Amino acid sequence: MTPSPASIDATATALQAQGYLPSRELATAAFLALRLARPLLLEGAPGTGKTAIASALAAALQRPLIRLQCYEGLDLASAAYEWNYARQMIEIRLAQAGGAQRTADELFARRFLIERPLLQALTTTPAPVLLIDELDRADAPFEAFLLEFLADFQLTIPELGTITAATPPLVVLTSNRSREIHDAVKRRCLYHWLDYPDADRELAVLRARLPGIDAQLAAQVVAFVQGLRQLDLYKLPGLAETLDWSRALVELNAVSLDPATVQSTLGVLLKYQDDIARVQGSEAARLLAEMRQVARG
Incomplete structure (x- = not known):
């Protein structure tokens, strides 16, 4: 476990060393979350790097990463803890076979407790990074x-009492804002909104994550994706889709974008058929023409 970064710049540098290029504002939020021991709530569109920063922080700080993936119906037993009832029953039967009895205190001892992500985050050493992903789900x-x-x-576990972390974990919560997170949760967190990156930062991230990509292809990919985000699509491509598309193009040995390449690979970039149908053909040709005009300029 490495010490927490001493400044905003050091936080940004530590994240960059893990291939994550944060904005100044995001680096500030991460630095303050560490220094103030406050949870960090990140909201924004899917694919903008909310989940990835938790992994980058865990690697940079050399801390374990514990992830709680949220979903509809998530309950206490899946998120925090549950009792090992099967083991308790075995203990009762063994005691009865030996002519002994087990009290409630004995049956609800710590050894019968199954720790789930929230409780693991309080008991793990060194203090981990806890990712509570997609809380809005x-x-x-x-x-x-x-x-x-x-x-x-x-x-607080009724049968045991209150379990408190010796050292607070770094908690990162993410939300795609499919519904509003309650104000009571937000008040307990530092907050940051992750938007789609501008062209310069997206290009910098692309070069950092795919250092072998052709410079011309990288610039064209970013220009094309930036153009797509100006359209009225059901699901705009995020930074994650930009990286996936770039990797696919590299695997296809592409050195520049052309109509045929775009047409055959749109399913990597766009995930809804209506969006693909909207972009195919004349719209893709227009975006390619604009991209080339920008490149010439």
């Missing part, structure tokens, strides 16, 4: 359970 009542955890880095 969970049911709204689940957020109420999180309030104690986010405020005090502790969980």
Whole structure:
């Protein structure tokens, strides 16, 4: 485990060393989350790097990464802890076979507790990075359970008492904003909105993640994707899709974009048929023409 970065610039440098190029604002939010021991809530469109920063921070700080993937119906047993009832029953039967009895205190001892991500984040050493991913996918009542955890880095287990982290974990929550996160959760967190990157930062990220990509192809990919984000599509391509498309083009030994290449690979970049149909043909040709005009300029 390495010490937390001493400045915003050091935080940005540590993330860059892991191939993650944050904006100044995001580096500031991450630095403050570490220094103030506050959870960091990241909202934004899918594919803008919200999940990736948790992995980058864990690697940069040499801390374990624990991930809680949220989904509809997520409950306490899956998110925090549950009792190992099968083992408890075995213990009861073994005791009965030996003519002994087991009290409730004995049956609800720590050794019967199965730790899930939230509890693991409190008991893991060194203090981990906990990613609570896509919180907006969970049911709204689940957020109420999180309030104690986010405020005090502790969980209260009725049969055992309160378990508190010796050193607070770094908690990163993400949301694609499919629904609003409750104000009570937001008040306990630092907040940052991740937007789609501008062309310069997207190109810098692309070169950092795919250092072998042809410079002309990288510039064309970024220009084309930036143009797509100006269209009225159901799902705009994020930075993740830019990287996926670039890797696919490299695998196809492409050195520049042309109508045939774009036509055959749009399914890597766009994930809805209506969007693909909208872009295919004349729209793609227009974007390619604009891209070449920008390049000549």
